[in-house]
Amino acid sequence: MDHQSELEKSKYRNWVRGGLAYKYLKDGLEGFADDVVLREHKRILQAINPTPGLTCNQSNLRNLKPLHKSVKDPTGKSRCPWRQNNCNCMHSKKQECPNKVCDAILEEILKSHGSTPPAPNWKNTVAQNWCSSPWEVAKCFINAPGYSDKSSAADIDAPGLLHLFINNTSLHAYISCAITGTDIFSKAVKIRNDIFHSPKMELEKPELNECIDNNVQVLEDDKELKERPEAKQAVAKLKQLKQDNFIITTYNEAEVCRAAMTSITNRSEELKQVIQDAKSDIKLKEGKISKGINEQTQRAIDESLEKLEKHSESMLETMKQTIKLLKERVRQLELDSSEIKQRLTEQK
Ligand SMILES: [Zn+2]
Numbered sequence: 084m085d086h087q088s089e090l091e092k093s094k095y096r097n098w099v100r101g102g103l104a105y106k107y108l109k110d111g112l113e114g115f116a117d118d119v120v121l122r123e124h125k126r127i128l129q130a131i132n133p134t135p136g137l138t139c140n141q142s143n144l145r146n147l148k149p150l151h152k153s154v155k156d157p158t159g160k161s162r163c164p165w166r167q168n169n170c171n172c173m174h175s176k177k178q179e180c181p182n183k184v185c186d187a188i189l190e191e192i193l194k195s196h197g198s199t200p201p202a203p204n205w206k207n208t209v210a211q212n213w214c215s216s217p218w219e220v221a222k223c224f225i226n227a228p229g230y231s232d233k234s235s236a237a238d239i240d241a242p243g244l245l246h247l248f249i250n251n252t253s254l255h256a257y258i259s260c261a262i263t264g265t266d267i268f269s270k271a272v273k274i275r276n277d278i279f280h281s282p283k284m285e286l287e288k289p290e291l292n293e294c295i296d297n298n299v300q301v302l303e304d305d306k307e308l309k310e311r312p313e314a315k316q317a318v319a320k321l322k323q324l325k326q327d328n329f330i331i332t333t334y335n336e337a338e339v340c341r342a343a344m345t346s347i348t349n350r351s352e353e354l355k356q357v358i359q360d361a362k363s364d365i366k367l368k369e370g371k372i373s374k375g376i377n378e379q380t381q382r383a384i385d386e387s388l389e390k391l392e393k394h395s396e397s398m399l400e401t402m403k404q405t406i407k408l409l410k411e412r413v414r415q416l417e418l419d420s421s422e423i424k425q426r427l428t429e430q431k
């Protein structure tokens with residue numbers, strides 16, 4: 084093998100190891116995440132519900148009337164005090180929670196969300212399950228799609244778990260890392276997305292080391308996490324991963340490729356949604372000001388819409404190509420492992 088292809092191969096191996104660094108991070112975080120999500124759920128139920136044992140499974144987010152009321156801005160227009168677009172507080176005819184539970188949980192979720200304005204991901208959650216399932220509340224803090232059917236930390240990938248710790252300010256009491264946007268938790272999400280969405284599936288050695296070191300730091304958060312056995316175990320695995328003689332098994336490689344495939348697929352869905360939202364937002368605004376619009380402005384709007392569409396099309400195309408490559412690789416790996424299995428049986 085010539086030098087160039089040897090080099091490419093080693094960058095690909097680094098990429099796989101980068102993927103594994105997130106599998107280990109997830110393994111180390113899972114138990115802790117389940118624990119704190121449970122504690123937070125208890126806290127919310129205690130905080131909102133003075134009658135012990137009263138729960139509700141009847142409210143629907145689409146119809147739920149929130150506890151907060153809309154306020155008038157200086158021009159006399161009503162707006163949501165939490166600055167939520169399209170919040171139910173702005174609409175009459177919404178239904179109160181019959182048990183006065185779900186509306187209070189909704190306020191707690193808004194209160195705990197770290198973004199300004201708060202941005203819970205309502206698409207990931209079903210309010211009917213808020214009282215019975217701690218993760219149903221927790222998933223509001225994962226600001227990416229694809230988690231609506233998940234119900235425990237085991238079902239949720241590393242970025243999902245990281246989002247939860249980053250966005251839920253109530254959980255900050257359980258970690259010593261200060262979430263600032265440039266902290267190790269936020270950095271872990273950023274590096275992970277860079278790796279998993281890299282169309283070339285390559286990673287340089289220094290970047291791999293940075294990624295591993297950062298994940299170790301997350302798991303060594305010294306408030307609580309550091310002392311948990313599964314976190315310690317994951318740190319040990321991450322340190323092994325850093326060694327040059329680390330052997331990548333076919334199983335591990337296929338797992339990383341599958342995880343990357345899921346991640347890119349979700350991301351392209353997300354992108355499509357963003358474009359859709361941007362388009363309808365523009366159309367809405369256009370409709371509102373259509374009378375005052377002149378030809379020049381109309382042309383400018385059309386042009387920027389077209390640009391947006393072209394740009395996103397090329398991004399989606401790159402994603403499609405990467406998914407194709409990953410699929411091919413997984414197929415090859417599956418073939419390899421079944422051949423090995425067959426050979427082993429023959430030898431027996
Ligand atoms: Zn509101």
Ligand SMILES: [Zn+2]
Pocket residue numbers: 139140141142180181182183184185186
């Ligand atoms: Zn309710």
